Amino acid sequence: MSAAPVRQHRPVAVGATARRANASSPAPEPRRHLHAVAAPEQARSIAPFAWTCIAIVLTSLLAVLLINTQMTKGAYERRDLKIEIASLHQQSATLTDQLERNDSPTYLAQRASDLGMEPASTLGSVSIADGAVLEQGE
Known part of the structure; x- marks a missing residue:
């Protein structure tokens, strides 16, 4: 700093309003x-923020695309399985x-007579333990 005295600078008014302003002004x-x-502060660059926003948006769109692709694939598999189930039910x-x-x-x-079998005249049963045919009444 210099040792020179500080001078105050007052605006100079023009005309009658200036005289009144000077006369009525206090100390x-x-x-x-x-x-x-x-x-x-130096202006910060908005580029990193913009790139981050773009990356978030692109990542979100890619995730939505992948999810929709998987859902579509699952829908086709579901349709094929429904068709197969319907076919199996019909079968x-x-x-x-x-x-x-x-x-x-x-x-x-009818099948027995086609094969040459004849109806039995008497009914009977077979003993598995002995292998013998046991006849019961007529």
Whole structure:
């Protein structure tokens, strides 16, 4: 700092308003003390934030794409399995009907006569332990 005295600078007014302003102004204001001012912060770049936001958005879109792809794949597998289950149910129903037809007494009698078998005149049973045929009444 220099040892020179500080001069106050007053604005010079023009015209009648200036004279009134000078005449009515009170005593000069006391001198203000000087304060140190911090240097302004340098502007930060927005690029890292923008790249981070872009990366988050792209990652989210990629995750959604992968999830949708897996869901679609699962939906096709589910559809194929439903078709296979329906086919198996139909096949099971057909086989059950065929088994019931083959199990009926009239069908068994017809098949037996086609094979050359004749109805038994007497009923009997076989003993498994002895291997003997036991006849029961007529």
